[in-house]
Amino acid sequence: MLTGKQLMEDIHSYTPGEGEAAFWWLGQLSYIVKTRSVVIALDPYLAPSRGRRIKPLLAPEELCGVDYVLGSHDHADHIDHTAWPGIAKASPEARFVAPAMFVEPLSEEFGFPQGKILGLDDGRSFQDKEKGVTIRAIAAAHEQLDQDPVTGLHPSLGYILEMDGLRIYHSGDTCKYEGLETKLLAAAPFDLMFLPINGRDGVRYRSNCIGNMDFREAVDLAGMVKPRLCVPGHYEMFENNREDPMLFAEYIEAKYPERHFWIGGHGVRVVI
Secondary structure (H helix, E strand, C coil), rough: CCCCHHHHHHHHHCCCCCCCCEEEEEEEEEEEEEEEEEEEEECCCCCCCCCCCCCCCHHHHHHCCCEEEEEEEECCCCCCCCCCHHHHHHHCCCEEEEEEEHHHHHHHHHHHCCCCCEEEEECCCEECCCCEEEEEECEEECCHHHHHHHCCCCCCCEEEEEEEEEEEECCCCCECCCHHHHHHCCCCCEEEEEEEEECCCCCHHCCCCCCCEEHHHHHHHHHHCCCCEEEEECCCCCHHHHHCHHHHHHHHHHHHHCCCCCCCCCEEEEEE
């Protein structure tokens, strides 16, 4: 497992070939993805939070050379308030992406200038023609498919990334909901999908631990959408919110043996 400067050296020294992407898992549902043109941090969770079982692989000031930082929803392990200002200093050219309803309060809290955080919502997209990146948001159901009663904006999102000929889906925290597969299958096939598998139950819900799809639902979503590679996550960080990833492996191998998946360690380079 690489951490700190060694991890960043591995990220910056590796140059993906045409049609390739590399990713590094930072824990929970946090990943760094690199293609030929862009480096994107997905829900980077870097705070040394109380109770986390996996120590942060990076300090915020070490996360340099990043083009985009995406936050799927305003929970500490997805939009890390302690990390975003440090990442902005380490990667001054980086732009941040968050649900539109949080852009103003986050910008005020961090002292970010206007336009530093891009606000998206279900069906909205942003295109960076210079880097050849398109980021499209779709609603996430964590656990409900919530919307602000006044603005209609969604507090939880997933992101579809299109860059260098590749399509990647980062679900954020979500359960399966009616229409999710239709949104995902509406365009070209996916190369890579990041999905939570920690599930949900009454004990966790009563303690305000809001849940996600379980391993069966994640397997069935991958089985229908048919990505080149599916990566389960969000199963190892907190003692009260864990799942065994081998249950995902056993089920997908039995039900969809043609589907490829990756289960591995933190801070390890994976290339597709």
